[in-house]
């Protein structure tokens with residue numbers, strides 16, 4: 301598998317934000333979001349380490365950290381990902397979270413022992429809303445998350461429409477997050493208040509507050 305980087309950090313996003321996690325970032329992505337903060341990982345010439353699923357499991361266990369975040373690029377397009385997920389889930393204490401872009405069918409990954417999904421719904425400013433597979437919503441469960449990364453008022457408006465249309469707050473966690481540096485979080489809170497967005501959580505990427513926002517491996 302093409303591993304662009306692997307590191308331990310606190311999870312800066314999602315339902316386990318603030319907890320230690322071991323990150324495995326895979327090379328390659330099927331989208332090109334306008335704001336992508338990890339675009340280097342989707343470039344074809346991105347340097348990577350070739351590791352087997354067994355070697356990745358070995359690395360994860362060697363860290364002593366129980367949360368594993370598989371990300372990218374788009375992790376679910378990596379060859380061997382289903383085998384890796386299965387092998388990680390077979391380990392006692394290991395919890396697997398997948399950061400996925402909403403453009404990959406989640407159904408093949410919904411085995412009886414299944415990872416936790418944090419699924420983005422890409423909004424207009426990303427340029428990729430047309431690629432969203434809304435049928436994925438029907439496989440999401442309580443422990444999963446739909447995340448809306450918002451860069452504009454139009455994005456906020458669209459996020460609110462999608463949340464209501466698919467009754468997402470009744471199904472799973474729902475997060476709004478600013479495109480870093482593109483929208484004032486205070487304006488997002490104002491939108492939430494105006495629209496009475498109950499059961500929706502605003503989240504700011506914690507690692508970009510702790511470290512230089514451009515820093516890799518954190």
Ligand SMILES: C[S@@+](CC[C@H](N)C(=O)[O-])C[C@H]1O[C@@H](n2cnc3c(N)ncnc32)[C@H](O)[C@@H]1O
Pocket residue numbers: 329335336337338371372373374375399400401402419420447449477478479480505
């Ligand atoms: C780099 S992506 C990798 C996983 C997958 N490709 C996806 O898009 O969900 C991880 C998360 O970072 C978010 N992200 C990327 N660039 C961002 C930015 N500039 N500001 C805020 N979040 C960003 C994405 O929306 C996604 O939720």
Ligand SMILES: Nc1nc2[nH]cc(C(=O)O)c2c(=O)[nH]1
Pocket residue numbers: 309310311312313338369371372399507518
């Ligand atoms: N600290 C930290 N937390 C994260 N949570 C999700 C990330 C990602 O890039 O998918 C990420 C990341 O890149 N760094």
Ligand code: SF4
Pocket residue numbers: 329330331332333336337338339342372373374401
């Ligand atoms: S889907 Fe994720 S990795 Fe791919 S371009 Fe968008 S934010 Fe970046």
Ligand SMILES: [Mg+2]
Pocket residue numbers: 337338
């Ligand atoms: Mg990141």
